[in-house]
Amino acid sequence: MALRTAQIKNIVFDMGNVLMHFDxxxxxxxxxxxxxxxxxxxxxxxxxxxxxxxxxxxxxxxxxxxxxxxxxxxxxxxxxxxxxxxxxxxSSPIDQTNALAAELKREGYGIYLLSNAGTRIHEQLDHMPAWGLMDGAVVSGCERMMKPDPAIYQLLCERYDLEPGECLFVDDNADNCEGARVAGMRAVQYTGDVAAILAALED
The missing domain is CATH 1.10.150 (DNA polymerase; domain 1)
Known part of the structure; x- marks a missing residue:
């Protein structure tokens, strides 16, 4: 497990195909x-x-x-x-990323959710293990804005008093990762390899 750095204090997870399967x-x-x-x-x-x-x-x-x-x-x-x-x-949980979220939470990181999803997202969150660990969440259908618009990443930071440069964003979609970078966050595209998230924390 990566040691917590001064630069990254918060991990912002996408939900679909990062924490929960969407197929x-x-x-x-x-x-x-x-x-x-x-x-x-x-x-x-x-x-x-x-x-x-x-x-x-x-x-x-x-x-x-x-x-x-x-x-x-x-x-x-x-x-x-x-x-x-x-x-x-x-829509079943992705075990390795839910376990990672729990471990990062224990290490002291803030854990957040930023998802393009409808207002019935609770139907998935109700059986997502990491949901109870979250320090906050922003859902596109509730805000009427979507990733990769930088505005939705900025909204997350403003709502929870986060510094974008202290956030690592994790999403399976490359365009969404680029939107996070435009908003000032660091980002890593999740392709099934948890090690890539840990490597991004170590950089």
Whole structure:
């Protein structure tokens, strides 16, 4: 484990595919009986531009569901309803990063969440082990701004009185990492290698 440095005092984690698995095709397959139907369900819901609008807070859940139904055969509407209501239960924790968050917390780092997600994010957070460790969180759907806009990183820092230069941001998306750098944070792209996060702390 890296020793705490004077430069980095806070670790800011993304959620999807950093702390929690997000896999639309896998979610859709839990609510359908064949590969073709799962593909259609994924395309209509998780693979649509409306999903990103939901994360941005510019459309509501009723609108997102209505738009998805417009792009799906009516026979699959019950599957869509079930998936829309229950997919988050199949979003499982990523053990190694949750364990890392716990270890860093014990070492004295501040632990924060910055996620592009909808306002129902609690449906995932309720079974995310690191959630109880968090010193604060900013969620795009609640703020109506999204990564990689530097404004959302600045909002996190202002809300929790953080110095951007003392924050290390961890995200699986390279563009989101660049947004953090523009906002003054250090950033590391997570590709499944916890050692890369530790190396960034040591630099």
């Amino acid at each position: 639309g095709p896998h979610f859709a397959a839990q609510f359908t009986d064949c590969e073709a139907d799962a593909h259609a369900l994924h395309r209509a819901l998780f693979g649509s531009t409306t999903w990103a609008l939901l994360d941005s807070g510019t459309v509501g859940y009723d609108t997102a569901l209505r738009v998805a139904k417009a792009h799906l055969e009516k026979r699959l509407w019950p599957n869509l309803d079930a998936c829309f209501a229950g997919w988050a239960a199949y």
